[in-house]
Amino acid sequence: MAWNFFSLSPLTTKYRKLTTSEIPTCLALKGVKYICSSSAIYLEHSINRDCCVNSDSYYASLIDNSTHKRHLDQIHSRLLVLGLQHNGFLMTKLVNGSSNLAQIFYARKLFDGFYFPDVFMWNAIIRSYSRNNMFRDTIDMYRWMRWTGVHPDGFTFPYVLKACTELLDFGLSCLIHGQIIRYGFGSDAFVQNGLVALYAKCGRVSVAKVVFDGLYHRTIVSWTSIISGYAQNGESMEALRMFSQMRNADVKPDWIALVSILRAYTDVDDLEQGRSLHGCIIKMGLEDESDLLISLTALYAKCGMVMVARSFFDQMKTPNVIMWNAMISGYAKNGHAEEAVHLFHDMISRNIKPDSVTVRSAVLASAHLGSLKLAQWMDDYVSNSNFGSCIFVNTALIDMYAKCGSVEFARMVFDRNSDKDVVMWSAMIMGYGLHGQGWEAINLYAAMKQTSVFPNDVTFVGLLNACNHSGLVKEGWKLFHSMKDFEIEPRNEHYSCVVDLLGRAGYLGQACAFIMKMPIEPGVSVWGALLSACKIHRCVTLGEYAAKKLFSLDPYNTGHYVQLSNLYASSRLWDRVAHIRVLMRERGLNKDLGYSVIEINGKLQAFHVGDNSHPMTNEIFNELQILERRLKEIGFVPHTESVLHDLNYEEKEENLSFHSERIAVAYGLISTAPGTTLRITKNLRACVNCHSAIKLISKLVEREIIVRDANRFHHFKDGLCSCRDYW
DNA sequence: CTAGGGTTAG
Secondary structure, eight states: OOOOOTTTOGGGTTOOOOOTTHHHHHHHHHTOOOOOHHHHHHHHHHHHHOOOOOOHHHHHHHHHTOOSHHHHHHHHHHHHHTTOTTOHHHHHHHHHHHHHTTOHHHHHHHHHTOSSOOHHHHHHHHHHHHHTTOHHHHHHHHHHHHHTTOOOOTTHHHHHHHHHHHHTOHHHHHHHHHHHHHTTOTTOHHHHHHHHHHHHHTTOHHHHHHHHHTOSSOOHHHHHHHHHHHHHTTOHHHHHHHHHHHHHTTOOOOHHHHHHHHHHHHHTTOHHHHHHHHHHHHHTTOTTOHHHHHHHHHHHHHTTOHHHHHHHHHHOSSOOHHHHHHHHHHHHHTTOHHHHHHHHHHHHHTTOOOOHHHHHHHHHHHHHHTOHHHHHHHHHHHHTSTTTTOHHHHHHHHHHHHHTTOHHHHHHHHHHOSSOOHHHHHHHHHHHHHTTOHHHHHHHHHHHHHTTOOOOHHHHHHHHHHHHHHTOHHHHHHHHHHGGGGTOOOOHHHHHHHHHHHHHTTOHHHHHHHHHTOSSOOOHHHHHHHHHHHHHTTOHHHHHHHHHHHHHHSTTOHHHHHHHHHHHHHTTOHHHHHHHHHHHHHTTOOOOOOEEEEEETTEEEEEETTOOOSTTHHHHHHHHHHHHHHHHHTTOOOOOTTOSSOOOHHHHHHHHHTSHHHHHHHHHHHHSOTTOOEEEEESSOOOHHHHHHHHHHHHHTTOOEEEEOSSOEEEEETTEETTTTOO
16 A cells, blocks of 8 residues: 655655764654664665655565664664654564564564554564564464454464464364354465364374365365374374375375475385385486485485485585484484494584484484493583483483483483473383383382373383383283273283283283283284293293294294294204294394493493404403303303204303303403493393303402393392393 | 474483
8 A cells, every 4th residue: 555655744755865964863853762873874875776765665675675673773763754653564564574684572662663553464473473483472462463353364374373383282273273264264275284284283183184184175285284294193104195195186296295205104114115205306306405315314214224324414515403313313223323423423523503303312322322431421411511401302311321221320310300291200210120120110100190290101111111120010910900090002012011021920821811802913022022931931832823923923023033943942842943043044034143342441342252353352262261160160050042053062052151241241351440340232132141140250250240131231240130030 | 474394302
């Protein structure tokens, strides 16, 4: 609207330029603080550029070209001088300009000085708050707008919905949804797409789907919203199903849609489909899209192809934080924890600012490495960073300390956090479970219930695990049945804990009956628990049954074959052991190579079975022989039954004493001062023989030896182990 | 003046 303001404003009647000296006078007249002379020169310059000072669009373009708050100040003063402070179009422009320069409080001041804001002005201030991530204020302004009787329009709601999305407030979202319908925007494409994304982000994909289904015209944005909604809520298969529906509807994906679809493939580890999508991306000429490159990096890294992922990372000139995160977490998740930590250090030394996700991934990598020294370094790093009070990072720290062998340090991190959510409590409970401190876990759970934090499914996985590791059959059984009090549906993990609990304690029949009564299809973990219980109690028939299930559900997992073979070996069924060996060869499987890592003075040293590559190998084997002799002297008899192959007795014995954890112990003993605690990490589960041997060694050499195996920790001391031979 | 994505602790 171009109203003629010349008649209203005596100063501009002659199209006269303001001189620099005049400006302060005019401002003083209107009571506006004069900023600085350079601004005046700027204004002067701008006005000189175009002497035809006659329309809103002139001032609009001045505002659009402003790059500093003082420019806006100048223009504002000028508008005041001209009596244009009630020109809605220009004042709205000014508010927009302020918010673009992140001058949110200035925008608000302008807004407050404007008496009768129309919907455009309201949208401008709402947008300002939303763009500056002040979502509570966004909602407050929207409420105030409604209260003054101004009707929101189709431009208002996307910002309000964005705010709801960020606030993750489902109740509020429903309220706004109702208002959207009442104001008549029930079929506005922008608003509806916003609603789909909003419900999806609040974790209510089913509601999002209802809105999506009601859409009259589905754009690529609608499809992306619903696909990413499923992907973000862990329903990757459903996301991919929507993707195929989208293709049937002949909607061509753009790069943002592809990012969501890649994420779904990444989550289900579908490297093949991911690769073929990669091919499509190249065909579409989108391979230079850096954000797609990040998704591809995450995909290849998650699927174990870290080299390919790294090549994407390396080809990017200036990777952003998210790319760093994808690479670091990719390494961390795939047994390349060292590279992950290395890359993290690299990032710091190159002065690239990590965010909380980076730190979380680095902490996760440290947890995998198991080095207590590194763990403490990470803890220090976090304390000196901005993430010291970040609940996500602190939870990762608790998990890390527990996995690095120090449940005490984990507890210290836990105690220094005053605001604990269910995830943090669960992490601590898990930590106790890992160290076989079942009662501490249960007591902590009791303390948690005293606060207003409610347990969830993961809390119970932690608790049941803790009961398993401490042999607390009755307590575990009770806890399992208390899940329904919290309306938590047990998952396979919970069922397998119970099977483990019953099975280990020797109640194989009950364990079996329990499986038969399961309301869901028993998965790998359940049959795996049954098989390992059968191995302990040498129950061949039932074990074979469990193994058969496992081979059909998870045919390429070497662990199951080894378990069955060990079960046969324990029953001296050597022909069946041989048969398993043939079966594995036919299927192209090799027994996972065992290795152990020991930390000496903060440095990690890895050993595999019979490893003689270390420079000190002579000394190590000498120590091994001494230990062997001393063990024999006190009457130690090796358990030979857990050897995979049917070797002759001598060979078996030799193999056992050269197991990687034994070599690591020997190396640790000769490399550290007497009395030093040894910390060892093993990739597989502790074998029966080494477990008994290390118990005795701890007594012979008067050392505490802490071994982390694939499942839990063993604290060996004075001839005993914290797991009380229960693992 | 409007909307969709990626990295992500137990």
